[in-house]
Amino acid sequence: MSSPALEIIKLQLRLGSRPVLNDINLKLEPGEFGVLLGENGAGKTSLFTAICGLHHFDHGNISLFGQPQLGTNSELMQNLGVVFQQASLDLDLSVEQNLRYAAALQGLNSKQLDQRISESLAHYGLATRRYDTARELNGGHRRRLELIRATLHQPALLLLDEPTVGLDPGARDRFVNEVHALCEEHKTSVLWSTHLIDEVRPRDRVFILHEGQIKTGQRATELCAQHECDSLIEVFRRVTASASSSAPEVQ
Amino acid sequence: MALSSSCYLHALRGIVVREVLRFIKQRERFVASLVRPILWLVVFSAGLRGSLELAPDAFYLAALSSPRQFSYEMYLLPGLVAMIQLFSGMQSALSMVFDREMGSMRVLLVSPLPRSYLLFCKLFAGSVISLLQITLFLLFASFFEVGINISNVLLALPLLLLGGLCCGSIGLYLSSLIKQLENFAGIMNFVIFPLFFLSSALYPLSNFQEGSPLLYYLAQLNPFTHIVEMLRHALFGELKFGAVVYVSLCFAVFSALASRGYNPSRGMMKKKFS
Numbered sequence: 001m002s003s004p005a006l007e008i009i010k011l012q013l014r015l016g017s018r019p020v021l022n023d024i025n026l027k028l029e030p031g032e033f034g035v036l037l038g039e040n041g042a043g044k045t046s047l048f049t050a051i052c053g054l055h056h057f058d059h060g061n062i063s064l065f066g067q068p069q070l071g072t073n074s075e076l077m078q079n080l081g082v083v084f085q086q087a088s089l090d091l092d093l094s095v096e097q098n099l100r101y102a103a104a105l106q107g108l109n110s111k112q113l114d115q116r117i118s119e120s121l122a123h124y125g126l127a128t129r130r131y132d133t134a135r136e137l138n139g140g141h142r143r144r145l146e147l148i149r150a151t152l153h154q155p156a157l158l159l160l161d162e163p164t165v166g167l168d169p170g171a172r173d174r175f176v177n178e179v180h181a182l183c184e185e186h187k188t189s190v191l192w193s194t195h196l197i198d199e200v201r202p203r204d205r206v207f208i209l210h211e212g213q214i215k216t217g218q219r220a221t222e223l224c225a226q227h228e229c230d231s232l233i234e235v236f237r238r239v240t241a242s243a244s245s246s247a248p249e250v251q
Numbered sequence: 252m253a254l255s256s257s258c259y260l261h262a263l264r265g266i267v268v269r270e271v272l273r274f275i276k277q278r279e280r281f282v283a284s285l286v287r288p289i290l291w292l293v294v295f296s297a298g299l300r301g302s303l304e305l306a307p308d309a310f311y312l313a314a315l316s317s318p319r320q321f322s323y324e325m326y327l328l329p330g331l332v333a334m335i336q337l338f339s340g341m342q343s344a345l346s347m348v349f350d351r352e353m354g355s356m357r358v359l360l361v362s363p364l365p366r367s368y369l370l371f372c373k374l375f376a377g378s379v380i381s382l383l384q385i386t387l388f389l390l391f392a393s394f395f396e397v398g399i400n401i402s403n404v405l406l407a408l409p410l411l412l413l414g415g416l417c418c419g420s421i422g423l424y425l426s427s428l429i430k431q432l433e434n435f436a437g438i439m440n441f442v443i444f445p446l447f448f449l450s451s452a453l454y455p456l457s458n459f460q461e462g463s464p465l466l467y468y469l470a471q472l473n474p475f476t477h478i479v480e481m482l483r484h485a486l487f488g489e490l491k492f493g494a495v496v497y498v499s500l501c502f503a504v505f506s507a508l509a510s511r512g513y514n515p516s517r518g519m520m521k522k523k524f525s
Contacts, residue, residue, distance in 0.1 A: 052361050077363035078254075086354035092276045093269070104265020105362035105369075107258025149358075 003066030005030045005157045005189035006051065011060035013050055020046045022212040024060065028191055028205065030156070033183045035200050036193040037236065038209035044193040045085055048161045052082055064157060078106065081155035083146045085162040091135040095126060098134055099149055106153040120148040124178065140171035151182065157189045164199065197232050210240045254363060262364050263372045270376035280342065284384045287338065288331040289391055296324045305455065310489040320398065328397045329483035330452025335388060336381045336418040337446060337475060341439045343377035344422030348435050367510045374423060374506070378415030385411060399486055407485035410495065414478045417498050420505035421474065427512025450476040474501040
């Protein structure tokens with residue numbers, strides 16, 4: 001039996017004296033699409049930075065494909081692709097130059113790269129923008145470029161931290177579908193963090209993060225059935241009701 | 252799968268290409284980097300030439316056919332070359348702070364390559380950029396009687412790289428300490444000017460010795476003094492071994508401190524990526 005793509009056990013993280021994540025447990029199997037659902041400030045980005053090795057955590061374990069994440073393990077990082085919440089493109093460089101830079105950081109050589117860049121740009125409808133600067137792209141195209149950049153080295157686990165922030169509903173919907181297609185076609189494991197419930201698909205595994213703890217870990221349909229609710233928003237309200245009556249934004 | 256040595260080379264090449272492209276596309280930075288030393292060479296040396304009486308050292312005399320050929324511009328030139336490296340190092344550090352603020356540094360830090368190696372690549376890229384600036388500056392300076400010949404410049408290339416790396420590592424260490432972009436401009440002035448004026452870039456250290464022994468000792472501790480002296484000798488065909496060792500040690504110490512500062516479990520990164 002293969003190891004989980006991502007397994008987090010009893011993770012605790014503090015920022016100064018303030019506890020941010022408390023006893024986090026999460027398991028994502030290979031090829032699964034997981035959604036980390038939580039309100040603003042729930043700790044989603046902190047959890048992502050800890051998974052990426054960008055933040056030291058106090059207690060607990062994070063394993064990627066059965067190996068502990070120690071922040072500088074090259075083998076693990078080769079399997080990881082990340083789209084950050086904050087846009088991180090070089091706006092003055094062209095689309096191609098941005099991709100070549102990211103590929104170089106993964107140690108990819110030019111021969112492998114030319115074909116992958118061409119295929120990816122064609123697949124995501126950016127082939128004609130190859131030599132434009134990132135500054136010239138609209139928000140949706142910039143996000144697609146970040147997705148291409150994160151998947152250029154064909155990672156087995158893709159992390160996306162609120163990747164649709166700032167996109168209009170149409171662009172958001174297309175982007176969600178593109179990542180789901182990527183997950184299905186390449187069996188890439190995906191952990192997608194969001195506070196927008198309409199981005200969750202029925203078969204996605206939903207991890208509701210509330211007050212620094214993961215409250216659920218079932219598929220969206222199973223959650224609705226278990227809580228006898230018609231929609232995920234109702235499930236979310238019920239799960240988080242004990243501490244707060246607010247629900248995430250729904251569009 | 253372990254990373255092969257070619258992966259390291261691809262990353263180094265990628266980072267250098269990115270930094271050079273950014274430098275070329277930022278035309279104002281490109282022009283400013285040249286105008287600054289040119290102004291010092293043309294204006295400052297003209298103003299100060301008459302008031303400084305400099306006796307040429309032996310290595311100058313060995314490189315010149317007559318002591319009368321020695322000029323203040325000749326003395327000033329290595330200091331201005333080092334000044335380019337100092338400003339370039341601080342500029343690279345500023346771009347690190349900017350990248351951290353804007354989020355693009357995360358792309359660097361989630362690379363499978365060791366962080367210390369990636370930071371070295373950034374330093375190396377900054378040093379390559381300073382070499383480009385120095386080449387253009389020396390082309391301009393060759394119209395003045397500065398006594399530089401191309402074979403000495405080529406022989407000095409490794410030391411020019413070392414000087415660039417050392418200045419870059421000082422900047423990188425500072426960038427690991429500073430939280431916000433706005434603060435960095437003030438810190439840059441606070442660091443650049445003492446390093447520059449408290450060195451032998453503009454006048455010999457013996458002038459300090461006469462005026463203030465304390466300043467003389469501080470100038471001798473200043474890494475920038477040793478960069479200037481290393482380059483001064485190298486550009487006139489001599490290796491100043493003590494300066495090379497001192498600069499190498501400073502590079503190692505500041506790089507180690509910067510690497511520690513960019514470690515997520517310590518220093519700035521612990522606060523920044525939360």
